[in-house]
Amino acid sequence: MITKEQVLEALSYVEEPDLKKDLVTLNMIQNIVIEDQKVSFEVVLTTPACPLKDHIEHACRNAIAHFIDKNIAVDVHMTSRVLGKEGNQLLGIKNIILVSSGKGGVGKSTVAANLALSLHAKGAKTGLLDADIYGPSLPIMFGLEGEKPQSVQHEDGTVKIQPIEKFGIKLLSIGFFTDPNQPIPWRGPMATSAIKQLLNDTDWGDLDYLVIDMPPGTGDIHITVAQNYPIAGAVIVTTPQHVALADAIKGMGMFLMDSINIPLLGIVENMAYFTPAELPENKYYIFGKGGGTRLAEEYKIPFLGEIPLLKGISDAGDNGFPIAIDEEDPTTKAFIAIAEKVAQQLSIIQAVR
Amino acid sequence: MITKEQVLEALSYVEEPDLKKDLVTLNMIQNIVIEDQKVSFEVVLTTPACPLKDHIEHACRNAIAHFIDKNIAVDVHMTSRVLGKEGNQLLGIKNIILVSSGKGGVGKSTVAANLALSLHAKGAKTGLLDADIYGPSLPIMFGLEGEKPQSVQHEDGTVKIQPIEKFGIKLLSIGFFTDPNQPIPWRGPMATSAIKQLLNDTDWGDLDYLVIDMPPGTGDIHITVAQNYPIAGAVIVTTPQHVALADAIKGMGMFLMDSINIPLLGIVENMAYFTPAELPENKYYIFGKGGGTRLAEEYKIPFLGEIPLLKGISDAGDNGFPIAIDEEDPTTKAFIAIAEKVAQQLSIIQAVR
Ligand SMILES: Nc1ncnc2c1ncn2[C@@H]1O[C@H](COP(=O)(O)OP(=O)(O)OP(=O)(O)O)[C@@H](O)[C@H]1O
Ligand SMILES: Nc1ncnc2c1ncn2[C@@H]1O[C@H](COP(=O)(O)OP(=O)(O)OP(=O)(O)O)[C@@H](O)[C@H]1O
Ligand SMILES: [Mg+2]
Ligand SMILES: [Mg+2]
Numbered sequence: 001m002i003t004k005e006q007v008l009e010a011l012s013y014v015e016e017p018d019l020k021k022d023l024v025t026l027n028m029i030q031n032i033v034i035e036d037q038k039v040s041f042e043v044v045l046t047t048p049a050c051p052l053k054d055h056i057e058h059a060c061r062n063a064i065a066h067f068i069d070k071n072i073a074v075d076v077h078m079t080s081r082v083l084g085k086e087g088n089q090l091l092g093i094k095n096i097i098l099v100s101s102g103k104g105g106v107g108k109s110t111v112a113a114n115l116a117l118s119l120h121a122k123g124a125k126t127g128l129l130d131a132d133i134y135g136p137s138l139p140i141m142f143g144l145e146g147e148k149p150q151s152v153q154h155e156d157g158t159v160k161i162q163p164i165e166k167f168g169i170k171l172l173s174i175g176f177f178t179d180p181n182q183p184i185p186w187r188g189p190m191a192t193s194a195i196k197q198l199l200n201d202t203d204w205g206d207l208d209y210l211v212i213d214m215p216p217g218t219g220d221i222h223i224t225v226a227q228n229y230p231i232a233g234a235v236i237v238t239t240p241q242h243v244a245l246a247d248a249i250k251g252m253g254m255f256l257m258d259s260i261n262i263p264l265l266g267i268v269e270n271m272a273y274f275t276p277a278e279l280p281e282n283k284y285y286i287f288g289k290g291g292g293t294r295l296a297e298e299y300k301i302p303f304l305g306e307i308p309l310l311k312g313i314s315d316a317g318d319n320g321f322p323i324a325i326d327e328e329d330p331t332t333k334a335f336i337a338i339a340e341k342v343a344q345q346l347s348i349i350q351a352v353r
Numbered sequence: 354m355i356t357k358e359q360v361l362e363a364l365s366y367v368e369e370p371d372l373k374k375d376l377v378t379l380n381m382i383q384n385i386v387i388e389d390q391k392v393s394f395e396v397v398l399t400t401p402a403c404p405l406k407d408h409i410e411h412a413c414r415n416a417i418a419h420f421i422d423k424n425i426a427v428d429v430h431m432t433s434r435v436l437g438k439e440g441n442q443l444l445g446i447k448n449i450i451l452v453s454s455g456k457g458g459v460g461k462s463t464v465a466a467n468l469a470l471s472l473h474a475k476g477a478k479t480g481l482l483d484a485d486i487y488g489p490s491l492p493i494m495f496g497l498e499g500e501k502p503q504s505v506q507h508e509d510g511t512v513k514i515q516p517i518e519k520f521g522i523k524l525l526s527i528g529f530f531t532d533p534n535q536p537i538p539w540r541g542p543m544a545t546s547a548i549k550q551l552l553n554d555t556d557w558g559d560l561d562y563l564v565i566d567m568p569p570g571t572g573d574i575h576i577t578v579a580q581n582y583p584i585a586g587a588v589i590v591t592t593p594q595h596v597a598l599a600d601a602i603k604g605m606g607m608f609l610m611d612s613i614n615i616p617l618l619g620i621v622e623n624m625a626y627f628t629p630a631e632l633p634e635n636k637y638y639i640f641g642k643g644g645g646t647r648l649a650e651e652y653k654i655p656f657l658g659e660i661p662l663l664k665g666i667s668d669a670g671d672n673g674f675p676i677a678i679d680e681e682d683p684t685t686k687a688f689i690a691i692a693e694k695v696a697q698q699l700s701i702i703q704a705v706r
Contacts, residue, residue, distance in 0.1 A: 102488055104457015104569040109596075134570030135455055135600040191572070216457040216569050217487030219544070242671035243462075247488040276629055276637055284629055287667045314640045318595035 002068055004032045007039055010067035014059045017052055018344055019351045023060070026351075031077075039064060040075035046351060047208070048080040048123035049343035082124065082208035083350035085232040091199070093127070093207045095232035095346055098225065098262070102251030103244045104216035107270035107307070109137035110317055111237045111338075112213035117324040118332070118339030120168045124208040127163060127170040129198060131225065132215040133191045136175030142166050143320020149176050152203065160203040167325050170207070172198055192224045199229060209343075216247075218254045226260045232346055233265040235304065240269060240291035248295060265345040266302035267292050268338060274309040283308075302345060305338045307331065355421055357385045360392055363420035367412045370405055371697055372704045376413070379704075384430075392417060393428035399704060400561070401433040401476035402696035435477060435561035436703035438585040444552070446480070446560045448585035448699055451578065451615070455604030456597045457569035460623035460660070462490035463670055464590045464691075465566035470677040471685070471692035473521045477561040480516060480523040482551060484578065485568040486544045489528030495519050496673020502529050505556065513556040520678050523560070525551055545577045552582060562696075569600075571607045579613045585699055586618040588657065593622060593644035601648060618698040619655035620645050621691060627662040636661075655698060658691045660684065 012024040023029050023043065032041040043056060050056070057076050064074050084094030099112035109132070116128040130138035139145045149172065150162045163170035174194055204210065215221050225231065234255050238248040248267070255262040269292025273283040286309065296303035307313070310331060316323040324335045365377040376382050376396065385394040396409060403409075414427050437447030452465035462485070469481040483491035492498045502525065503515045516523035527547055557563065568574055578584065587608050591601040601620070608615040622645025626636040639662065649656035660666070663684060669676040677688045 104459075104488065105592075105597075106458055134572055135457065135603065137596045137600075140596050140599060219487055219572070239458075241667055243490045243493050246493060247490075250488065274627060274637070274639065276632065276635065278632060278635070279629065282629065282631070284627070284664070286627065286662055286664050288671065309639055311637070311639050314594055318641065 001036075002034060002039065002072070004034065006068055007032050007034070007041065007064065010063045011041075011060060013067065014056065014063050016056065018348050019046070023056070037071065038073040038075065039068075040077070042077045042079050045078060045080040046083045046347035047343035048082070049119055049340045050080065050347070051337070051340035051344055053078055080123070083347055085230050085350065091204060091229075093204055093210045095208065095350075096210045096212060096229055097265070097342065097346075098212050098214050098231055098234040098255075099237060100214040100222070100234050100251050100255075101216065101237045101244075102218065102247030102249070103238065106237050106239045106244055106248075107268075108216070108237050109141060109213050110313060110322075111235065111268050111270065111307075111335075112211050113138065113141050113317075113322045114324040114332075114335040115235065115339050115342065116169050116209070116211040117167060117322055118336045119209050119211070119343065121324070121327065121336065122339060122343070124343070125206060126168075127204055127207045127210040128172075129210060129212045130171075130173035130175060131195055131198070131212050131221055133174050133194060133221060134215060136173045136178075137317070138171065138173045138213060139175040141317050141320065141322055142171060144171070144173075144176070147176055159201070161198070161201055162203055167322070170204060172202060174198065192220050195221055195224055196228065199225075218251060222254060226255070226262060231262045233263040233342075233349065235265050235342060236267045237270055238267060238292055238295065239271045240285070240288040242288070242291070244287075245291050245295055252299060263345075263349050264299070264301045265342050266304040267296045267299075268304045269293065269306040271309045272306040302341060304341045305334055307334055354389075355387060355392065355425070357387065359421055360385050360387070360394065360417070363416045364394075364413060366420065367409065367416050369409065371701050372399075376409070390424065391426040391428065392421075393430070395430040395432050398431060398433040399436045399700035400696035401435070402472055402693045403433065403700070404690070404693035404697055406431055433476070436700055438583050438703065444557060444582075446557055446563045448561065448703075449563045449565060449582055450618070450695065450699070451565050451567055451584055451587040451608075452590060453567040453575070453587050453604050453608075454569065454590045454597075455571065455600030455602070456591065459590050459592045459597055459601075460621075461569070461590050462494060462566050463666060463675075464588065464621050464623065464660075464688075465564050466491065466494050466670075466675045467677040467685075467688040468588065468692050468695065469522050469562070469564040470520060470675055471688045472562050472564070472696065474677070474680070474689065475692060475696070477696070478559060479521075480525075480557055480560045480563040482563060482565045483524075483526035483528060484548050484551070484565050484574055486527050486547060486574060487568060489526045489531075490670070491524065491526045491566060492528040494670050494673065494675055495524060497524070497526075497529070500529055512554070514551070514554055515556050520675070523557060525555060527551065545573050548574055548577055549581065552578075571604060575607060579608070579615060584615045586616040586695075586702065588618050588621060588695060590621045590623055591645055591648065592624045593638070593641040595641070595644070597640075598644045598648055605652060616698075616702050617652070617654045618695050619657035620649045620652075621657045622646065622659040624662045625659040655694060657694045658687055660687055 030042045120126040130136045163172045383395045473479040483489045516525045
């Protein structure tokens with residue numbers, strides 16, 4: 001009969017490649033159950049979107065076989081408990097992720113929506129907040145035009161906005177509270193108080209990740225969000241052009257300022273190239289080539305992936321069904337890979353702290 | 354010997370098709386000189402970018418031939434004196450044109466730059482102001498990165514910024530006054546005072562047109578510019594997607610508000626389609642089809658033209674030589690046509706007033 005100690009000893013040879021410590025030291029092994037020739041245990045990852053999940057499971061099986069007995073049946077349950085940024089407990093949101101760029105129209109909303117859906121697809125409790133006061137895109141992207149979120153009075157008397165649930169994620173947009181045909185000529189302070197309300201006075205519940213779709217620029221909304229909330233990290237979206245990169249650099253610079261200091265999780269290059277159906281071998285680099293990778297190298301931050309120009313992405317954004325809800329679409333795979341890298345970066349940052 | 358009266362009588366049969374009155378009533382005929390079998394006169398148009406220039410010249414020649422004598426030599430000088438919006442005399446700028454959209458990244462800066470260059474190409478005194486505080490694009494688009502405008506002290510003690518002259522137009526960008534690698538986390542009031550300075554404290558000199566490249570959204574900059582300056586009209590840029598059109602509608606709504614009331618000069622549809630060099634017959638409507646024309650119809654405002662997705666436009670924006678400085682480029686012709694329609698709309702509005 002093997003013992004729990006033997007199992008822990010064996011698993012202490014398995015390293016978490018990102019966190020560079022073994023699973024036992026990291027306290028990731030739980031609920032060890034031994035019956036006869038069978039051992040089962042839980043590996044509690046730092047995120048359900050861990051790109052190394054299969055790799056770690058495999059390494060655990062190997063360790064038991066190698067250090068204890070290769071004939072023993074091993075039942076590994078891969079679960080997760082998302083690490084949270086300190087200070088977020090108040091809101092019940094473990095990680096607030098900003099999707100930002102500096103430049104307008106590069107695909108922030110597209111990346112934010114599909115990142116949130118991909119995190120959800122991997123099993124994370126996910127929310128999505130559209131902070132683009134002047135041009136909210138998410139009501140259209142999620143087919144929720146004209147929707148009005150409910151407000152619920154809690155027992156303590158406070159009134160809280162209920163986010164709308166769609167495709168498994170909790171969603172809120174300033175666009176739900178305004179007439180879509182009316183402009184919102186708000187000066188900064190009004191915009192600032194609107195965004196605070198959407199964050200503070202909302203029943204977000206427990207979330208592993210809240211993705212915030214930021215407006216273009218580095219203005220009032222950025223300053224307010226960055227200074228008043230514990231942001232876990234920022235994803236920078238850019239297209240390959242020089243003018244877009246220049247704005248991305250400004251956007252990144254804002255997060256790196258001493259007074260703000262938000263970790264950069266990496267860069268997504270969007271609208272990288274176009275391939276006509278009739279010429280599947282051709283890539284047309286309409287907006288230039290490789291700007292995103294160069295930027296990532298220069299700033300020594302991860303390159304999270306590139307997304308080509310695809311009519312399907314634009315159509316999906318317009319018809320209320322974001323592309324990442326279709327699990328078979330090849331673009332979905334690209335967004336899942338991005339989501340995994342984002343979650344991975346957050347785990348590394350949180351674990352090191 | 355024919356008389357001036359005969360000439361005026363003949364020309365009173367020539368109608369200005371836009372203004373729907375004859376040239377004599379409109380006071381557009383000047384400097385009539387009669388020598389023997391030759392008559393010369395000046396036709397003072399309301400804009401050098403008048404798309405009907407050739408048509409009007411032709412109609413004048415016909416009128417002289419028909420009503421006076423078909424053997425007389427006619428020497429027509431087509432000149433112009435741009436009508437100005439009332440109240441602009443203070444600044445010496447006849448017409449301030451906003452290029453706006455609501456949505457980010459649709460090509461406002463590209464259209465603003467090429468519109469200004471096209472107005473100049475038609476002979477108008479033109480300026481271009483980049484009002485995108487958070488993501489100024491014009492320094493890169495005009496190859497003027499790192500440029501620092503001079504300030505000059507006038508005799509009356511006031512200090513005025515000198516716009517930079519490039520490709521024949523007077524240019525100023527908030528980007529000239531900031532470090533391109535530094536973010537500008539400015540709250541609204543700082544942005545507002547920056548834009549006022551660029552308009553008030555600058556030696557713009559006499560300009561027929563000042564084109565302002567607006568930031569995305571409908572925020573502080575928009576409110577400040579719209580409320581504090583006599584704006585002649587706004588050009589709305591959109592791409593064909595539903596999400597872009599929704600923002601364009603918001604942007605247009607702002608200009609139409611009673612308290613703002615800025616004429617909409619028309620809609621430009623940008624990034625309309627892509628045609629690979631290998632398949633010159635094909636048009637790929639990556640972002641959807643015809644959204645701009647539908648919007649123009651719905652709002653009963655002019656459709657100014659469509660611009661396809663072209664690597665040349667993106668490259669031109671990145672390398673400091675906007676496409677419209679190349680007179681032979683077919684895209685330049687599209688921008689010239691847009692500029693003519695814009696000038697035409699302004700003339701119609703000013704003349705009716
Ligand atoms: N890879 C892509 N292929 C095709 N269309 C795309 C792609 N990425 C984004 N789009 C479309 O381009 C438009 C701009 O994208 P999106 O709205 O996500 O940009 P944004 O950065 O959020 O813009 P804004 O600055 O206005 O908030 C949308 O219509 C979107 O559907
Ligand atoms: N028709 C086109 N074909 C190819 N590239 C284009 C076209 N129009 C604009 N671009 C490129 O797309 C990018 C966005 O255009 P531009 O900067 O003019 O948009 P914008 O509306 O001013 O953006 P922002 O909201 O950030 O100010 C630029 O790199 C520009 O060169
Ligand atoms: Mg957006
Ligand atoms: Mg711009």
